[in-house]
Amino acid sequence: MKTYGLIGYPLSHSFSKKYFTEKFLNEGIADHQYELFPIEDIKALPNLLSENPTLKGLNVTIPHKVNVLCYLNELDEAAEKIGAVNCIAIKDFEGENYLKGYNTDAYGFEESLKPLLSNHHKKALVFGDGGAAKAVKYVLEKLNIQCQVVVRKTVQNAILYADVTPEILATHKLLINTTPLGMSPNVDTFPEIDYSLIGKDHLAYDLVYNPLETTFLAKAAQQGAQIKNGLEMLYKQAEKAWAIWNN
Known part of the structure; x- marks a missing residue:
């Protein structure tokens, strides 16, 4: 066995x-x-x-x-x-x-993100700074996408949610949630930014997959943004893990 x-x-x-x-x-x-x-x-x-x-x-x-x-x-x-x-x-x-x-998270994230990217996705806001965020930042660096980390408590090289200005949201068209915000059973939680400033050029990606559409994604979609949940990333990282175990 x-x-x-x-x-x-x-x-x-x-x-x-x-x-x-x-x-x-x-x-x-x-x-x-x-x-x-x-x-x-x-x-x-x-x-x-x-x-x-x-x-x-x-x-x-x-x-x-x-x-x-x-x-x-x-x-x-x-x-x-x-x-x-x-x-x-x-x-x-x-x-x-x-x-x-x-780290198969990086592989899964990259493979699921790349088909969605457009020329205007040059800068990203990454919500959270845990283990999953580390994989996301690694991939963004590979893809030459500048990233700004956003957190609730002050840490080095990150800004607070209160510091996300209209100017930042205007230039950072890729929004990535790496936190558990919105994950079942806490489905009413979400990264606290001004969603009225999001538009059709934004891409909102949530690593959470339960529920399939988090409040973060729903709010972004209401503003016309393209959205993606973490389910495909999960499948791809699982397939990669199986390949590693059988190498």
Whole structure:
């Protein structure tokens, strides 16, 4: 039996378990299982690995995308530059677990974003500065799109929501939510900007996929903006994880 799973906390709902369980079933992949491992403290990871010797790969979600790094033996180039991991390949090396970290969020985001971009998407506002935002910023840099991070509490190289002026919204045509704002069950929350200043040249991208249309996306769409949720990104990062685990 080969076991794969998801670590994070809490894990009230999981796209990954449904995706991989259905994949194994539909493609006739025998002796494979995907489990949820809700660990509140990343220090529980070594015990988790020793108690589950059939583990071959893990997905990583909030809040462990950054704090898992110190438990890994190696990082791929993207994960190293981003400083966050959402996929781990587990190999046996001389009787010990050898853990290599990857960031498939970046791949999924880039592949789902690129077809939507136009020439006027030269600058982006990125709401949030967590692990997911790190992957987004990495991709934007690759695509030569300038980005400005927007946060609720003062951090270096970021501005506050109150600092998002009409001039900034006029020049930053790409709006990306990397926060849990709007995610079920807190569907009434959203990045607090002036949506009346958004127009048809704006592209609003939300990494949240539950619900499929967040309040952020609905408000942007009402102003004529193009919108995109995080579901395709999720599928693409899952496919990439499967390819890594089977490399």
